[in-house]
Amino acid sequence: MKERRMVPSAEFRSYYGRPVVKAPVWRHDIAAYLFTGGLAAGSALLAAGADLTGRRGLRRAGRVAALGALGASTYFLINDLGRPERFHHMLRVVKPTSPMSMGSWILTAFGSAAGVAAASELVPRGFVGTAGRAAGLAAAALAPPLATYTAVLLADTATPSWHEAYPELPFIFAGSALASGAALLILTARPARTEPAAVPAGDADRGTLVQLCIYLRDRLTSTALATRLDQALNQVGVSTVEPTGERFDPSHHEAGGTLPTTDSKLVGTIATVEAPGYADRGVLLRPPVVTVYQRRQA
């Protein structure tokens, strides 16, 4: 038997076709804030991760990005107010029923922490460095609430499509915050191999000589002289890196070319070393340039 409707299909009726609810009065500033607020949260969270895993460049980029995005957010939010000079009225009350009130407090706390964390990058030694870590972790703890409260803010309205989307909206906001933070850090962080290598001895002259030796070693055509130079470098703690047969790792090796193979065990391993890498007492000075086995296309 064919299904049949038990109620007539709904038809929109209203007073001369006018909408029943009012459209939001927020301008483009709020759309821009939704992006910059997410960016600040994503960057701060990743900066804390970088801090705890010893990635200094990534940490610096994340902290500075978080403060920059926060500054932009503050501008957009205040600029959209009907009475911008009364922005501080946002901090008159604490109201859990108002996502905007909760957001104002989250943003204020996040801003203080992100500000200290970014400032510590300018004076990175001693006490300030410790305060920087504490502030960075505080900002990271506030980052997920900062990224997701905006979803509650939009859903907590009578605007039908926003309200109905409340179960999914915070996940979209959290995801886009993390994605935009990560994207910005990829743009700003330099690849590992071009980071200035730390010279453990703290001896700048020694570093200059080592770099010069490597420069000469690359240009030598005599195998005997090259071997002699490698021995000398070895004596002062600089070792050559020739990872033939190891698995290719782009964070430690530079791919110079590929070699086709049908042996699936070899795929992804290093076939030959075109130019050796150098490590100074375990710290990579320069990655080796290698040829990698690649699956032969049938």
Next chain:
Amino acid sequence: MAERMGFFTDTSVCIGCKACEVACKEWNGVPDDGFNLLGMSYDNTGGLDANSWRHVAFIEQPAAARPAPAAEQPDFRWLMMSDVCKHCTHAACLDVCPTGALFRTEFDTVVVQEDICNGCGYCIPACPYGVIDQRKGDGRAWKCTMCYDRIGDGLMPACATACPTESIQYGPLDELRARASQRVADLQSDGARLYGADPDNGVGGTHAFFLLLDEPEVYGLPPDPVVTTRDLPKMWRKAGLAALAMAGAAVAAFLGASR
């Protein structure tokens, strides 16, 4: 707290004189909202907004739409209704206001404090009736105060005072509800119904309620309004889950990364 006060607007006796609109503007010093020809029957106000706190709707309805047209009746009828802020028991505008500018008075009505409002605009999409609005050039949100400055002194609100047919009645909410249920019983055969008087509706009943002669949609009223903050605990829970997922994703990214 003083007694709960309210408006009972009986649209069956409204004659569309707009005295309420005028009295409201005069007493409250509400600026004009443009002198536009809207082409909507005799209505050039359009609807409630920052500069119109009472709005008289004019609906010209063909006789065919009437429940039981009698022989000696014209081929159409007027539906007129003076709309106003509903002063909800569970008011979304008040719930979402981040500054505390919106507050509940001792009469259980909802009023904006103009010296606190910073024009964030959150109350505007929160209202399920589309009442409160931002005033252009001023930036703040405005709506009916139920003449807070009159009723505190024992006076009636300006609109109710000016209404020549007692379509707008002001008084203690309980009294008004009792009067309204008697009136709706009398007008049963004309398709009369009460709108907003039920304390169990989605906004906990409204302090301004209406006797209507047709479906609420015809007057531009939502048939089943719900205070958006009813779902707020569920929203915060979802956001908390999303926040945890975000933190978890970041932790996983760093733990899974090879040095």
